[in-house]
Amino acid sequence: MRYLPLTDTDRQAMLAKIGAATVDDLFVDVPEVARLDGPIHDLPMHASEMSVERHMKALAAKNLVAGDVPFFLGAGAYRHHVPASVDTIIQRGEFLTAYTPYQPEIAQGTLQVLFEFQTQVARLYGCAVANASLYDGSTACWEAVAMATRVTKRSRAVLSGALHPHYAQVVKTMAHFTGDTIADAQPAITAEPDLEGLMARIDEDTACVVVQYPDILGRISDLTPVAEAAHAKGALLVVVNTEPVALGAIRSPGEMGADIVVGEGQSLGVGLNFGGPYLGLFAVRDPKHVRQMPGRLCGETTDAEGKRGFVLTLSTREQHIRREKATSNICTNSGLCALAFTAHMTLLGEKGLRRLAAENHRLACLAADRLAKVPGVEVLNTAFFNEFTLMLGGKPAREIVRDMADRGVLGGVSLGRLYPGVEALEHALLVAVTETTTEEDIERLAQELEASIKETV
Amino acid sequence: MNAPNQSGWKPAMIVSEDGMHNGPATTTGNRALMLEEPLLFEIGRLDVTGVDLPDIDTSAPTRLGGLARSEAIGLVGLTEPEAVRHYTRLSRQNYGIDLGFFPLGSCTMKHNPRLNEKMARLPGFADIHPLAPQSTVQGALEVVHQLGHWLCTLTGMPAVAMSPKAGAHGELCGILAIRAAHEARGDAREVVLVPESAHGTNPATAAFANYRVEDIPATPEGRVDVAALKARLGPDVAAVMITNPNTCGLFEKDFREIADAVHAVGGYVYCDGANFNAIVGKVRPGDLGVDAMHINLHKTFSTPHGGGGPGSGPVVLSEALAPYAPLPFVRKDTDGAFYLVEEENREERGPTFGRMTAFHGQMGMFTRALTYMLSHGADGLKQVAEDAVLNANYILRSMEDILHAPFAASGPCMHEALFGDKDFTEGLTTLDVAKGLIDEGYHPMTVYFPLVVHGAMLVEPTETESKAAIDQFITAFRAVVERALAGDEALKAAPYYAPRRRLDETGAARKPKLAYEG
Numbered sequence: 001m002r003y004l005p006l007t008d009t010d011r012q013a014m015l016a017k018i019g020a021a022t023v024d025d026l027f028v029d030v031p032e033v034a035r036l037d038g039p040i041h042d043l044p045m046h047a048s049e050m051s052v053e054r055h056m057k058a059l060a061a062k063n064l065v066a067g068d069v070p071f072f073l074g075a076g077a078y079r080h081h082v083p084a085s086v087d088t089i090i091q092r093g094e095f096l097t098a099y100t101p102y103q104p105e106i107a108q109g110t111l112q113v114l115f116e117f118q119t120q121v122a123r124l125y126g127c128a129v130a131n132a133s134l135y136d137g138s139t140a141c142w143e144a145v146a147m148a149t150r151v152t153k154r155s156r157a158v159l160s161g162a163l164h165p166h167y168a169q170v171v172k173t174m175a176h177f178t179g180d181t182i183a184d185a186q187p188a189i190t191a192e193p194d195l196e197g198l199m200a201r202i203d204e205d206t207a208c209v210v211v212q213y214p215d216i217l218g219r220i221s222d223l224t225p226v227a228e229a230a231h232a233k234g235a236l237l238v239v240v241n242t243e244p245v246a247l248g249a250i251r252s253p254g255e256m257g258a259d260i261v262v263g264e265g266q267s268l269g270v271g272l273n274f275g276g277p278y279l280g281l282f283a284v285r286d287p288k289h290v291r292q293m294p295g296r297l298c299g300e301t302t303d304a305e306g307k308r309g310f311v312l313t314l315s316t317r318e319q320h321i322r323r324e325k326a327t328s329n330i331c332t333n334s335g336l337c338a339l340a341f342t343a344h345m346t347l348l349g350e351k352g353l354r355r356l357a358a359e360n361h362r363l364a365c366l367a368a369d370r371l372a373k374v375p376g377v378e379v380l381n382t383a384f385f386n387e388f389t390l391m392l393g394g395k396p397a398r399e400i401v402r403d404m405a406d407r408g409v410l411g412g413v414s415l416g417r418l419y420p421g422v423e424a425l426e427h428a429l430l431v432a433v434t435e436t437t438t439e440e441d442i443e444r445l446a447q448e449l450e451a452s453i454k455e456t457v
Numbered sequence: 458m459n460a461p462n463q464s465g466w467k468p469a470m471i472v473s474e475d476g477m478h479n480g481p482a483t484t485t486g487n488r489a490l491m492l493e494e495p496l497l498f499e500i501g502r503l504d505v506t507g508v509d510l511p512d513i514d515t516s517a518p519t520r521l522g523g524l525a526r527s528e529a530i531g532l533v534g535l536t537e538p539e540a541v542r543h544y545t546r547l548s549r550q551n552y553g554i555d556l557g558f559f560p561l562g563s564c565t566m567k568h569n570p571r572l573n574e575k576m577a578r579l580p581g582f583a584d585i586h587p588l589a590p591q592s593t594v595q596g597a598l599e600v601v602h603q604l605g606h607w608l609c610t611l612t613g614m615p616a617v618a619m620s621p622k623a624g625a626h627g628e629l630c631g632i633l634a635i636r637a638a639h640e641a642r643g644d645a646r647e648v649v650l651v652p653e654s655a656h657g658t659n660p661a662t663a664a665f666a667n668y669r670v671e672d673i674p675a676t677p678e679g680r681v682d683v684a685a686l687k688a689r690l691g692p693d694v695a696a697v698m699i700t701n702p703n704t705c706g707l708f709e710k711d712f713r714e715i716a717d718a719v720h721a722v723g724g725y726v727y728c729d730g731a732n733f734n735a736i737v738g739k740v741r742p743g744d745l746g747v748d749a750m751h752i753n754l755h756k757t758f759s760t761p762h763g764g765g766g767p768g769s770g771p772v773v774l775s776e777a778l779a780p781y782a783p784l785p786f787v788r789k790d791t792d793g794a795f796y797l798v799e800e801e802n803r804e805e806r807g808p809t810f811g812r813m814t815a816f817h818g819q820m821g822m823f824t825r826a827l828t829y830m831l832s833h834g835a836d837g838l839k840q841v842a843e844d845a846v847l848n849a850n851y852i853l854r855s856m857e858d859i860l861h862a863p864f865a866a867s868g869p870c871m872h873e874a875l876f877g878d879k880d881f882t883e884g885l886t887t888l889d890v891a892k893g894l895i896d897e898g899y900h901p902m903t904v905y906f907p908l909v910v911h912g913a914m915l916v917e918p919t920e921t922e923s924k925a926a927i928d929q930f931i932t933a934f935r936a937v938v939e940r941a942l943a944g945d946e947a948l949k950a951a952p953y954y955a956p957r958r959r960l961d962e963t964g965a966a967r968k969p970k971l972a973y974e975g
Contacts, residue, residue: 001833001837001840002832003568003570003759003832003833003837003920003921004837004840004841004844004920004921005921005922005923005924005926006844006847006848006920006923006924007924010923010924011844011847013924014847014848014850014851014924015847017851017854017855018847018850018851018853018854018869019854020850020869023843023846023847025869026843026846026847026850026869026871027708027736027739027740027846027869028868028869029707029708029710029868029869029871030708030710030736030739030740031710031712031713031745033713033744034713034740034741034744034745035739035740036738036739036740036741036839038839039738039834039835039836039838039839040610040611040738040741040835040838040839041835042610043607043610043611043830043834043835044831044834044835045834045835045836045837046832046833046834046836046837047831047832047834049572049832052572052576052828052831052832053572053575053576055831056576056579056824056827056828056831057579057581058596059581059582059596059597059599059600059603060576060579060580060581060582060596061581061596062581062595062596062599063581063582063585063593063594063595063596063597064585064589064593064594065580065581065584065585066584066585066586066589067580067584068580071586073586073588073589075588076815076816077586077587077588077816079584079586083507083508083537085507085537085540085541087578088541089540089541089544089545089548090763091574092544092545092548093553093554093555093556094548094549094551094552094553094555094556095544095548095551095553095763095764096553096555096569096574096761096763097553097554097555097556097559097566097569097761097762098551098552098553098554098762098763098764099559099561099564099566099762099764099765099900100762100764100765100766101764101765102561103552103891103895103900103901104957104960104962105892105895105952105955105956105957105958105959105960106550106551106552106895106900106952106955106956107550107551107552107764108547108550108551108956108957109547109548109549109550109551109764110551110764110765112494112496112547112550113544113547113764115496115971115972115973116496116497116498116973118971118972119498119972119973120532122972123530123531123532123972124530124532128972129971129972130971130972132765133766135622135623135626135766135767135814136622136814136815136816137815138814138815139622139626139813139814164815165800166812166814166815166816167815169784169800169811169812170811170812170813170814170815172811173633173783173810173811173812173813176810176811177633177636177665177666177667178665178666178667179667220521220522220524221522221524222522222523222524247526247530248526248530249519249521249525249526250521250524250525250526251524251525251526251527252526252530255528264815271583271584272583272584272585272586272587273582273583273585273820273821274582274585274586274587274594274597274816274817274820275587275815275816275817275818275820276587276622276767276769276814276816276817276818276819276820276821276822277622277766277767277769277819277820277821277822278815278816290969290971296765297969297971298971299965299966299969299970299971300965300970300971301960301961301962301964301965301970302960302961302964303957303958303959303960303961304950304958304959304960304961305958307957307958309957309960310960311960311962311965313962313965313966313969313971314966314969315966316966318657319625319657319658319660319661320656320657320658320906321657322657322661323657323660323661323670324660324661324663324664324670325664326657326661326664328661328665329625329628329629329658329661329662329664329665330623330625330626331623331624331625331656331657331658332623332624332625332762332765332766332767332768333765333766334766334767335762335763335764335765335766335767336761336763336764336766336767337763337766337767339544339763339764343540343544345532346497346501346507346533346534346535346540346543347506347507347508347534347535347537347540348506348507348508348532348534349501349502349503349505349506349507349532349533349534349535350503350529350530350531350532350533350534351503351504351505351506351534352506352507352508352510352534353530353532354513355506355510355511355512355513356508356510358513358514359510359511361519361520361521362514362517365517365518365519365520368520381520382520382522383520383521383522383523383524384520385521401590402590402592405589405590405592405593406592410586410589410590410593413588417588417799417801418588420799420800420801421801435510
């Protein structure tokens, strides 16, 4: 067994030192009835590296790889090109096989990376302070709502109808148990989001209003009025971003008055990975809210010789110190994904990020124009970044997506899958375009979409 | 006494008059291979990028709704050679399992097999979208299904929720399922009982789910005080949360009795499975009356800790709790095709309590964990538990003559050995011993946890260490402990040889500096 260094001779020598006859003597505290008499049934025995690899490759081969076909899926997970050096950096054993930096003298690598990561996220979001990451965008969204209830001492959250429905589900699931009230809504199928309607739902009991930017339909709009409306009622504005690349092109949420900005960081460095692990980003605009934040925070300090160094700090908010009074039960963050994000962001720099964003937007505009020419198809959005909604003239988007997949094109996410049972959304298709999309891919999508629409009743 | 290593070779140490520095100061602050590295923001430039992308065509029309970003973001860049060097230099200021022995109790720092990494990177797993049509991701759904089958089989439980993103998220999943099950019966219970030796996440999780947390004391033998627990049980108790093996490194031998008593008053039993690595393949928690238990794939099943995540925390559930499991989950239809149960077809599942995360869980960790399970197999996993327990007991018995081991007299430990600071010279602490071990080239054990032992030192060797490596650690550990017993004041300023001396954590918290300014 290739991962087990002890030999039988070692084991005998160690048992002798312990004073036990057999290793089972070390399991005496396990009640007899619960002890298994041999290897567990129903599972295979150990296997060579080669044979395990064969098994896993056979499973992998059953999946249609995004990079092998024209690919247009988004809705909270985006396919971007990750520079080759990012993966070699995160596979450095000193990063990969380290633990949470509880012994800072020998964890300065992880800690300095986290400090740089926090700074990058704060600047991208237009905020003062970001934490060292959470699990993913959806859990970060819930943590933002929970934090807003702590800050305002109110228990009602107003969700925009155009918040990712899975994020809304997570928030509603958690709120059910904490006793908070969640006012949610369905997205209105309009060219621009209904911010007036959203603002009208904010009242004196509202802890926060939660808005996605760009929203689930790919729309973008100035959130300054929402921030003002929220603040006028003593509520916080929480802005959710699922595509960080967008912020290389459009104004930051913090600049528009968001109090808490959260999001998914998967676009940079992490990859699609069938939905996880991903990277929750969490930042606050006003430093006075830092002590109400969830999750790990890395801070600068000095060592006994006066050298600059970094430590995890403000841990009196956390479960291992505060137990039932902690701001969150979160323990680890998404450290290695944060490293991938920050390495990718460092390689891009501001110059690269802006170019990357511009290229995404350029190709998305090309795609929108081309797809609008498909008979029966309309582009819903007035404004968008790299994702927009197509209305398919009464044709069912779910069937069209499946049909296009059979033709070798992954053509988008049907809103019917995200909003089951909502008739108005069954004919809408969400299309995402990134720098990995080619003009040939766009042409192929247009042709297959046209063919599929014709054939679908 | 064991030699530092088998050959007896020992590095020569040149020590200067002050006993600390082995040479004159350098101009750069570097010491040969120990290289200082500035912050990214001190070396990067706003006009530099390490990625080749087309120039922006400023004349091209945009559809950004008048929201184009005009102000500078402040994100500096590095070219590829600079970036690779920056992160490589930083990596060398980190301790990892690849570098040496990492006996961090309760965290299970075992070797992370590289085949796992290779398999997780197969494009068929890494480059697929969570919302891709299900007919195009049958292999991915099968991985989730197969891993779930292994977890159910190894734990003897009928169902598993795969979506929780980490151990603490898994705890939350289990406690929410318990709350939902009580609610479904209209049974408004208010209290969750948690032993005082529990991980901090346990009470934090129960409090999050709006339960009142009450502590249960430990016995002098380091186990749950069954009499005290039974005395507290009643119709207001929703659940107990018990770690088994517990945080003192001991098996809760009365677990079945506790479970029966909890069930008798209509409560549920949550088992914190953080230490499942001690019993995997030897004991099935399902045989002990568990209703819900999370499994840290990054502990028992060797997925990397990554400097603090990502983890993965699937939760196995009893028949009573299974209907309340969160969406989504994977099922197999009669034709052998795999499909997801999501909001759309949720009625297939019954009264699920909802959704915990946007997508399907930590797929990248599932592929790694399944690879590890297939590699070890049923026989290998049993050996994993046996070697982990053997190594821990070997350390316990090799240290107990000089280091206070509060529970050693009552019998063997499981996968970790617990010590206390009782006999240290006054003024010297567990922290000093930990820092002294850093100078000896080791990552310290877990310190000051569990809280039930004064100055706790929790040593978890895991099964992936050789006897020679463990012997060498014992030699070093004994040497440092003897310094603490003898009152060696120099220990109070350790570490001397790490990239940094002791860091001012109080100052960091008093005036938090959480981002680079400038």
